[in-house]
Each structure stands twice: as structure tokens, then as C-alpha cells.
Amino acid sequence: MRVNYSVQAPARRGSSEKTVPTIKVTGPAKCGRRTKALAKRLNRGDIAVIDHEDLDSVAAQMLVEKAISGVVNLHSSISGRYPNRGPSILLQAGIPLLDIVLPELMDTILDGARIDIEGNQLSVDGAPAALGELQTYEIVEQKLLDSRENLDAELRRFAENTLHYASIELTQLLSPVVPPSTSKKIQDKHALIVVRGEGYKRDLEIIAGYIKDKRPVLIAVDGGADALLEMGLKPDVIIGDMDSVSDEALRSGAEVVVHTYMDGRQSPGEDRIREMGIRYEVFPVPGTSEDAAMLFAFEHGAGLIVAVGTHTNLYDYLDKGRRGMASTMLVRMRIGSKLVDARGVSKLYTRYSLAFPLALIAISALLLVGIVILKSDAVRSWLMLLYNSIRIWALELKNQ
Secondary structure, eight states: OEEEEEEOOOOOTTOOOOOOEEEEEEEEEEEESSHHHHHTTOOTTOEEEEOOSSOOHHHHHHHHHTTOSEEEESSOSOOSSSOOOHHHHHHHTTOOEEEOOOGGGGGGOOTTOEEEEETTEEEETTEEEEEOEEOOHHHHHHHHHHHHHTHHHHHHHHHHHHHHHHHHHHHHHHSOOOOOOOSSOOTTSEEEEEEOOTTHHHHHHHTHHHHHHHOOEEEEETTHHHHHHHTTOOOSEEEEOSSSSOHHHHTSSOEEEEEEOTTSOOOTTHHHHHHTTOOEEEEEOSSOHHHHHHHHHHHTTOSEEEEESOOOSHHHHHHHTOSOOHHHHHHHHHHGGGEEEHHHHHHHOOTTTTHHHHHHHHHHHHHHHHHHHHHOHHHHHHHHHHHHHHHHHHHHHHHO
């Protein structure tokens, strides 16, 4: 691998100075049309070849964690539909990003082929392959500014779609739901639902004390199971379509619940689970897998449902590729006050919340005693007598 990365930061507004891309990166190719699945196969120094329109923050962070040398995207990393943060995350980590809108190129690049990115030029095994656009701070900033102008129209479409599907899914989601049975005791207990969304690692670190003390039932949504394993925790239940969870997590001993479609169609990863010989249950409910996980915990009588990394806003859902959040809105309405966001738990629950004020009280008491001692002649005389006695005893011990 050879890297020579130098991309200037954006010029100040009003300045005539422009960003000049001067970059040379070489490394072995790893290709995949699904970025999050590809991330599992990446090694340090690889160059990821992806086909990902509007690169989202979660996928970008997964690439950063693999310490790769560069990314070639065969789609527009920022289409202008909304201001997605993925490209900014890559650049902040010092990872070059070259956009080449040529999806068919994926079929001509083999894993392990030598990739060279030099400015806007892509070469494969030493032969020029295509010209693209190297994403610099300046280019990304301008694209994000342009995309914010489209946000109002995107929000309108998103809201209309949400209301449309809410009217369709309302009866299904508000009627009684019968979840698959489980051997885990959830009734009246806390349930922690972990989704591999933006900031999930930080959220898990914040509530580490809560997990240790309360020992909630750990319900992972797809790749959330791997997030728990990375923290040394074993998921109790894994729910999802099973297309982004590792074999290791599936074999961890957790109960597996496959989220299927209401019309009887199976999930993308159901064949995989069957081929692995893993026993599983199916849960046909509308909405996302994280919606299914919340309904699973709620219908099994969880006393409190704590969510980590879930999708809750417009940017989250546009990153996820969904055009509305009808199911999430209805599920959250159904669960009501039983649902707590992980970022709120750090303020509501602090294991050592009394430690600091108690320490201050102790220090104040010691200072008060010290002041009394210094102001009292009798106490000072007694301390002087004690000091002289110890000194005489030490001298006698030394002369023996």
C-alpha cells in the first residue's frame, strides 16, 4: 500500500483560492454493492469500491473503523436530495473519496486488483479505467449547501408519504400483536434495544453503568448484535431480516426472530439462517425491524424499553432510504411512556450520582477539624506532646 494524501481545506468565502486535489493512493480492491456488508470483509489498507448513492453516516463510520486507504463510489456520494453526512466523515478521517458514476464498472473490478487513485483518475492493475470527481472539503461543502435548498421539498414528500402509509398501517399496528414466544423473562423487566445507528457506540458507553446494574434483556436489531459483542455483552434476542448480522453473532446463543413481511414474503436473510441450521421464529409485522423489536418487547410486558441507535428523525430515515416513518410513529405512540431514548438515560440514571457531593462533604468536614485543631491551644499542646513522645521512642529504637 502506498498513500500520499494532500487535499487542501476549503478556502474562505469570497476568496479566489480553490482547492487543488493532489492525491496518490494505491491499495488492493474490495468490491461490494452493499456498503455495510462489504465493511465486514475490509482490511486495513484496502480500497473499498462501493455503489452507494447518498453515502450515509453509519456506513461511512463503518468504513472509517476499518482503516482503509480510500473509497471509490460508483454512484453520487451526495446526490443533492438531502444533506447526508457520510462523505464529510470520510474526509475528516483522512480517507480519499472518488466519485465515478459508472455502476457497471463494479463488474470489471475483481477483489484484490491493484487500485490507483491519482487525482480524478482511477487505474486498475496499472491501466487507466475511468475519470471521476475527487471529493474535497470544498466540493462537499458546496454540495451540502445546495442540498439544503432541496430539504423543504424532500420534507414535504416525506410527510405526505408518512401520512399515506399511516392510514394503511394504522389498523395493523394498533390492533393486538402476538409476538413469537421467548424463553427470556421480559415481563416487568427492562429491555434494551440496540440498533446499529449513528452514535450507537457512544450511547452504549454512556449507559454501561445502567446495563451492569439493571441487567436488562438485550434485544439486538440485526447488526446491533455485533455492537453488543464488541462491548463484551451477549445479546439475548436478535430480531431483523438477518442481512447485516455476522455469523458469530447468530451463533452466540441468542434467540433469533426473523422479521417477515405481512403478505407472507420471507426476509432477505431467512434462507441464510435456515442453511446455518439455526432455530428461529418469524414475526410478521409492518414497519422496520427496530419497530418489530419494540413491539416484541412491549407485547412481552417489558417494564421499560431503552433504545440505542434507533432512527427517529428525517435525516435518519433518508439515510436509511425510507420515504416515510409511519410505522415508527405509530409504534412509538403505542408504546408511549415505556420507551426511553438512551441519551436520556445518562441524565436519569447515574450510578455514582451521590459520590461527588459526598466527597465534598467529607473534605469540608476534614477542613473544619483542621481549623479547630489549629485554633485550640490545648489540642496543639497535646499534639506537640505526642510528637515529642514519638520522636524519643524513635531515637531509643535507633540506639538499641
